Amino acid sequence: MSPLPLAFTLEAFTNFGFWSGVLVVAGIYAVVSLGLQLNVGYTGIVNFGQAGFMAVGGYSMAILVLEAGLSFWLALPAAVSITMAFGVLIGLPSLRLRADYFAIVTLATAEVVRLAAQNARGLTGGNKGLYCEFEAASQTCFDDSWRSLSDSILGFVENFWADPEPLLPLLIAIWTTVLVAILGLGYVQGTPWGRVLRAIREDEDAARALGKNTLLYKLQSLAISALLGALAGFFLALFLATIHPDDYEPIVTFFAFGVLILGGLASYRGVAIGAILLWTLLEGTRFVELPISEEKTAALRFAIVGVVLIVLMAFRPQGMFGKRQEMVLGD
Amino acid sequence: MVLALVAARGLHDVAQATLNGLTLGTIYALGAVGLTLVYGILRLVNFAHGDFLAFGAYMAYLVNVTWGLPLVAGIFFAMATTALLGLLFERVMWRPMRAKGAGFLQLILMSIGLAFVIRSAIQWFWGTEIRVLDVDVTDSVTFLGLRIGQTELTVVVLGIAVLVAVALVVRFSLLGKRMRALSDSLELAETAGVDTRRVILYTWLFAGALAGLAGVLSGALTNLRPELGFELLLPIFAAVILGGIGNPFGALTAGLVLGIVIEWSTLVVEPRWKVTFGFVALVIALVIRPEGIFGRARAI
Amino acid sequence: MATEADRGGALLDVEGVVKRFGGIRAVDGASFGVAAGSIVALIGPNGAGKTTLFNAITGFQRADRGSVRLAGEEVLGLPAYAVARRGMVRTFQITRALAAMPVVDNMMLAAPAQPGERFRNLLLHPRAVRGREREVREEAIELLEVFGLRDLAGDYAGTLSGGQRKLLELARALMAQPKLLLLDEPMAGINPTLGRRLLDHMQRLRRERGMTFLFVEHDMDVVMGHSDRVIVMAAGRVIAEGEPRQVREDPAVVDAYLGGAA
Numbered sequence: 045m046s047p048l049p050l051a052f053t054l055e056a057f058t059n060f061g062f063w064s065g066v067l068v069v070a071g072i073y074a075v076v077s078l079g080l081q082l083n084v085g086y087t088g089i090v091n092f093g094q095a096g097f098m099a100v101g102g103y104s105m106a107i108l109v110l111e112a113g114l115s116f117w118l119a120l121p122a123a124v125s126i127t128m129a130f131g132v133l134i135g136l137p138s139l140r141l142r143a144d145y146f147a148i149v150t151l152a153t154a155e156v157v158r159l160a161a162q163n164a165r166g167l168t169g170g171n172k173g174l175y176c177e178f179e180a181a182s183q184t185c186f187d188d189s190w191r192s193l194s195d196s197i198l199g200f201v202e203n204f205w206a207d208p209e210p211l212l213p214l215l216i217a218i219w220t221t222v223l224v225a226i227l228g229l230g231y232v233q234g235t236p237w238g239r240v241l242r243a244i245r246e247d248e249d250a251a252r253a254l255g256k257n258t259l260l261y262k263l264q265s266l267a268i269s270a271l272l273g274a275l276a277g278f279f280l281a282l283f284l285a286t287i288h289p290d291d292y293e294p295i296v297t298f299f300a301f302g303v304l305i306l307g308g309l310a311s312y313r314g315v316a317i318g319a320i321l322l323w324t325l326l327e328g329t330r331f332v333e334l335p336i337s338e339e340k341t342a343a344l345r346f347a348i349v350g351v352v353l354i355v356l357m358a359f360r361p362q363g364m365f366g367k368r369q370e371m372v373l374g375d
Numbered sequence: 376m377v378l379a380l381v382a383a384r385g386l387h388d389v390a391q392a393t394l395n396g397l398t399l400g401t402i403y404a405l406g407a408v409g410l411t412l413v414y415g416i417l418r419l420v421n422f423a424h425g426d427f428l429a430f431g432a433y434m435a436y437l438v439n440v441t442w443g444l445p446l447v448a449g450i451f452f453a454m455a456t457t458a459l460l461g462l463l464f465e466r467v468m469w470r471p472m473r474a475k476g477a478g479f480l481q482l483i484l485m486s487i488g489l490a491f492v493i494r495s496a497i498q499w500f501w502g503t504e505i506r507v508l509d510v511d512v513t514d515s516v517t518f519l520g521l522r523i524g525q526t527e528l529t530v531v532v533l534g535i536a537v538l539v540a541v542a543l544v545v546r547f548s549l550l551g552k553r554m555r556a557l558s559d560s561l562e563l564a565e566t567a568g569v570d571t572r573r574v575i576l577y578t579w580l581f582a583g584a585l586a587g588l589a590g591v592l593s594g595a596l597t598n599l600r601p602e603l604g605f606e607l608l609l610p611i612f613a614a615v616i617l618g619g620i621g622n623p624f625g626a627l628t629a630g631l632v633l634g635i636v637i638e639w640s641t642l643v644v645e646p647r648w649k650v651t652f653g654f655v656a657l658v659i660a661l662v663i664r665p666e667g668i669f670g671r672a673r674a675i
Numbered sequence: 676m677a678t679e680a681d682r683g684g685a686l687l688d689v690e691g692v693v694k695r696f697g698g699i700r701a702v703d704g705a706s707f708g709v710a711a712g713s714i715v716a717l718i719g720p721n722g723a724g725k726t727t728l729f730n731a732i733t734g735f736q737r738a739d740r741g742s743v744r745l746a747g748e749e750v751l752g753l754p755a756y757a758v759a760r761r762g763m764v765r766t767f768q769i770t771r772a773l774a775a776m777p778v779v780d781n782m783m784l785a786a787p788a789q790p791g792e793r794f795r796n797l798l799l800h801p802r803a804v805r806g807r808e809r810e811v812r813e814e815a816i817e818l819l820e821v822f823g824l825r826d827l828a829g830d831y832a833g834t835l836s837g838g839q840r841k842l843l844e845l846a847r848a849l850m851a852q853p854k855l856l857l858l859d860e861p862m863a864g865i866n867p868t869l870g871r872r873l874l875d876h877m878q879r880l881r882r883e884r885g886m887t888f889l890f891v892e893h894d895m896d897v898v899m900g901h902s903d904r905v906i907v908m909a910a911g912r913v914i915a916e917g918e919p920r921q922v923r924e925d926p927a928v929v930d931a932y933l934g935g936a937a
Contacts, residue, residue: 147483346495347492
């Protein structure tokens, strides 16, 4: 009989298992949004197709393992290459379009990928998705190799920590990737190559007048973004142990933009922080036991992201860590 | 191409698909006309437009099912409220942002945020369960050997009637001319002394009303669910772009054509692919001819 | 096409360039030559097609017909970046200083032969990349010094005044070590003192480095006092070509300026 209309469950706050899940998802979004940051924040190309890259990466990997019988560790680089090739294929005709058209083309392409996955039942399992049968011992799963690696890591950790969190290996893999990506991208930004990208972001014609083949650079930026998208797709597949079209809806791309804006344009570190913040915010509301239904809570979370986007864009478009002078949003 | 289809599947099938396509296309066209004017005049890629349609549908639900009034009342209510919704956001969001000199990315992201907010509001009040309007779903009419549901027929007739009215208004009325002038060049219209603020407001009312209607019709044809808005958004964008941004006649025609083409695709590929087909068509069209079938190349 | 100019040693040789927009011929068969080491002014009433001509010969717009030869090599039809790479660099009417980048970055961007601009080299030849980067930075600072912008090197280009931005654009174009520099209204919108400084730079660069300039200009004093040759355009065509004094007295030129809107 609490006098407060809200009740916090303190115990739940310290549930490491729960927060591991949040950190995994945050990490996945960080990876995908880092690619988006390279595109939007540093090259000036407004790419709304990240969810599509995730889907191509995830599905390629799973299909290669399940249908073509490739080893998981071979399927990973193969799937990355496929996704990057896909990115270049999309980019070639569409990068010369003006910004808003490009945005819509990438969004539409991502949807084509998702819908194709939904409908090409033979290849992708359609609406059932590709998943793992845990009961059928003889059935191979696309993440078998990962599972055994994960188990051995956990076995090792058991020497120090009695009951390790099962998601730990995945957490390590994801956040190491995030760290490496942040360092890598940060380094590359300061190079002459990165300088050309920034010039393209500012004023593509000026860059061309100085002898830069801008299409080539934009393609490279998109390809790297596709790589990161594929990685994010892998991690998602490993986390959920299924690959399903519903996990690659445009809302994923929109959330990635939310992360981008929250953390700040032109800041790679900001992406990581933005991802953690956003997902903590979204998932943390689970602990607030509001006297409303499950559905309404879901709606509320959606609304929060929307309000965050609106408020940030209106009052602090550079996000938390973005630099105002580096902003080229108005054009 | 039409002849090839006819040869392949027979006149009856093609005609039936055309009829279905017209029904779908009417909804796209109604949504697209409003969106293209907003896009053309304000350079705003309004991702929330789809949710305007959803809003209209649910407003009609309120009147038609919750309050038990006839659907006609629901339609008017939906159009009025959605129009006002458009107006509200223009005053509260878009105009201040324009005054700040907000750029295209800022506006897009705000419109996405707005789409989220509207959709979650709908989900808050009406939940995620599928709802239906109080319409006749079983009765059908047969003519010339083609079958069409009672509701579908009403949708098509009403939709096309409104579209014709819209076309006339845009073509011949003063407001219509002004809207087109602003769409061509906002600066020029301003220097010519047109009260652009007012025209913009009317454009939002116009776009909102049409969106509301499109939403109700869509809800009548299928059902009501919170995702309705987003599902319709991309095809409507396709129609806007194919018709040439800022060109209401182009949007109207493209919407109808798109609906028909999507339905025709069911004659060639399996029906579940038809939405995919629509998007592929959009991508191809954008790459080949970004200014649309009826548009002129223009800088944003 | 016989004209008064001797095109034997021309660095730039333009012949019969046509550019149409819908039904309008913005450039309707323009032909002229620019000799190496000269400073040439391109003048003409508004709407004569000067900027379109610039766009057409530098690849920013696709010319419909004609020939453009730079140092003997045909460049018509090449993409804009390729034309720039071959040594014909242009500036724009409205300055395009890359505002959200520091001044020195603006400059370093323009330097040619930067291995660091190719992604492969970042991974395979990091030392070469770093070495050249150091060189480029030194060159950039030196050049900024010449233009009096050295103190602003670290500032974002967006914070510079209009006149400073024009100087930056010129300096940046020079970093690219062009054979031929096309300046689209370099004097527009800057005060006379700064304008004179710009002109002095041009003369000095021509003297010391043998650079060639082709610039669009409206100010007759500038044209008369600072150019070796003048090319006059009207209605998309070249109607006169020659020394400044000659051109000024050419009846066709007088007609074009008085007849059309100046």
